[in-house]
Amino acid sequence: MLKYKYTCCVYNHLLTSAMTNQFKETTVEEINQVMQRSHTAFEAFQKKNIEEKSVFLDTIANEIEALGDPLLQKASEETNLPIARLTGERGRTTAQLRMFATMLREGSWVEAIIDTAQPDRTPLPKPDVRKILIPLGPVVVFGASNFPFAYSTAGGDTASALAAGCSVVVKAHPAHAQTSEMVYQAIKKAITSCNMPDDVFQHVHGTSFESGKALVQAEHTAAVGFTGSTAGGKALFDYSAQRKNPIPVFSEMGSINPVIFLPQTLQNNAADLATQYANSITLGMGQFCTNPGLMLAVESSDLQAFLNHLGNRIKEVQPAKMLHTGIHTAYEKKSHAALEQEGVAIVEQATTEAKDIEARPVIAQVSGQTFLANPLLHEEVFGPYSLMVSCKDKQELITVLKSVSGQLTATVMGTVQDLENHSSLIDLLPSIAGRILFNGAPTGVEVCAAMVHGGPYPATTDSRFTAVGINAVKRWVRPVCYQNWPDNLLPLALQNSNPLQIWRLVDNEWKK
């Protein structure tokens, strides 16, 4: 294990020197060694069988649980997140690890396809061709500040990459580096007890541009996962493009998650909607990439009634500490900048003033025309902030929706009649976001097979993948096919007898 010390902050350039940690910043040379070792471990890891890999993932989950309350306390101390929330997030993290273990044991995720030979075909015989997914190689993971467990050290990127058969190097998030160290120790225990290659998982600390760049550009790095800011995610993407051999970089870079409130539902349910959305906007002090930062509706007295209700709910919310000083400073700066724009009116803010690094929730309002003319209002304000765009009519609502960039989510609040009355608008939604919701709040991402946590740029750097759910594994694998290969030397998943009993497409028919 390498020990580093912070010097300055980068990927989360919001961090300040107020954070004191004891970990030494890595050097570029050390990072290259780490990646070389990761490559060696990757080769050894590939030889482990499915059950060994599954037990390894399960054991990591067990070891994280075995850390008990001290892990939650340390995380709470570092992130200001309450114990209850962290308890839930730990449960999600271990559930993700076990979900991937289950996926491995079931086995069909490798997408085995078999086209058998037709030696007598004319004019040319048809060869036997068999396809399977294989791991890319060492994956570098840059975890998120807002999910110290579920999107960090042993989070979704790590779990899916290990499940794919990749080795993993995590750069600890500086904002919860000690929590990350504790989780790393749990993984190390699992490595030892499961007899895995020592370096199948490595943990480095670093806050400089150089360390991030070196991790992406190291010869042996095969892919990168990132969750964080647009600037950070795009920088890593660009570092990869500069490589001699560019590699996949999946950056999840946040979103303003538009929510459209349609007329009938505003008329029928203004008070309930307001309660639901006040909760969603201020959940975790708004520190979710699925936070509803943008609301859209057509002007009406019902809309004003909804905003009154929403304002009343927001007033009651108690400010709470944000994740760290940097994020708080950014929230202050970005929310103030937005609120100072011409034509932007504060609807309401929390009555209690914020102190220290607390965030004060706030709701603002702007006309469609003003929103369309001002790109600053399209930017994410990470925190308990949401902007209602009041459009003059249905057409302007469509124009506004078309003007927003790629999103993780887009939500419609409406009656079934509302949906039917706004079919052009509804038809637009899949083009904007990876997940579209009806009568719900975008905060809260269910970990399930059908989940898409992704979306068009700048929500992510590649909309063809998801960061949540079993398909997250697809980011770290590539297909390879075997032509006329001897049956006994094929991977088990491709052998004639189907020894793994998995679903396979055999001569264009799905069989098990």
Next chain:
Amino acid sequence: MLKYKYTCCVYNHLLTSAMTNQFKETTVEEINQVMQRSHTAFEAFQKKNIEEKSVFLDTIANEIEALGDPLLQKASEETNLPIARLTGERGRTTAQLRMFATMLREGSWVEAIIDTAQPDRTPLPKPDVRKILIPLGPVVVFGASNFPFAYSTAGGDTASALAAGCSVVVKAHPAHAQTSEMVYQAIKKAITSCNMPDDVFQHVHGTSFESGKALVQAEHTAAVGFTGSTAGGKALFDYSAQRKNPIPVFSEMGSINPVIFLPQTLQNNAADLATQYANSITLGMGQFCTNPGLMLAVESSDLQAFLNHLGNRIKEVQPAKMLHTGIHTAYEKKSHAALEQEGVAIVEQATTEAKDIEARPVIAQVSGQTFLANPLLHEEVFGPYSLMVSCKDKQELITVLKSVSGQLTATVMGTVQDLENHSSLIDLLPSIAGRILFNGAPTGVEVCAAMVHGGPYPATTDSRFTAVGINAVKRWVRPVCYQNWPDNLLPLALQNSNPLQIWRLVDNEWKK
């Protein structure tokens, strides 16, 4: 339709002004209009149902066939490829279009996943989440010079993109622009008779850097497919990375396709192997991205016997015209450069000298050590050229194999005993290439579901995809999920009653 005139050459910068065509070079402004229209057509195309889209693909195939012999004659005139080869390639092209029509009608390619709600789950209810693949938007296709049908105007990229539901803009390859125009006319007929949006397929001509860059960087371009040189493919990739919103670029950039000859098979089958490989190396005058440009073996008298046989076969091959002057010039230049390297010996070349733009097939030999030390010898020589690397032992063979970059294919010629004696070497193969072959020749790419025509960089810009087979469609789609969406407003593939009768993963079980 836009009409352009060549001025200079770019993506295939090998082209020379010797080619005279009558098509006008596009302007950047015109390209932006083309892409705007493509976007509008994309929106209309999305509303077409599965049967309408399938019939469209089938009709394109029919209309291409209806062009009859004049198409073959024009293509032969432009590319110097023989009619027999072009007849086969036309068959492959129409078969690909029909294969995607069949894929659409079967329907399971959309990877529908359904996780049903659990309203009573604690602590939080589980939402209903349903995932499907949707098209990315307008796709720009840069076709290949060496496949005027199968990888060009209505080739695999176009067929898979239309099948995905994308609109397509093809930049005609300057080396067969008139052939491309004829195929375009066939597609136009299909558009009309199938009542498709006029601009669902557009055809532009262009040879300047500016036109390629403008096509990649146009606001409405959603993805790019390219088949050609490393320089061209990488340039398009970089243009995308410079966009405000980077888009997927799948460039297939060729390969040297290493073939490993193992000792027993050299001892047993030297003469037959030589015939097989002389044919593969000179097939289509070596103008295939799967051409075996690199051969590897351990030094032995059997190897020399094989090379003698191979040389004798090569001597007999009649030189033939290459695709165009530019490719011929490049072949002359690159093969001479390789043959002039210190330590490289010509094994044999065709007895008949080449004239005009004919290629003269040649086989060369070099030691493992020299090959390892000279990066120039690792470069593709596009044409009927192959270099045998004679390694001093098994270990050097492994070192040489590890030194080659990402490949489309890697082949082993051996007995089953050979494979068992070289397991470390065999284990390496999947890490190098997208397709690995046993006792075959890499030329000839079977169009089937299990085919992987792709591989690690620089074979392609993204090893996670294939350019051939039904999975080629995956390059042009992204997942979107619907949360708690009303059943009747869901895409048919996701509705409860499974009206399309497709395979779906429902609550983690595959069902139909």
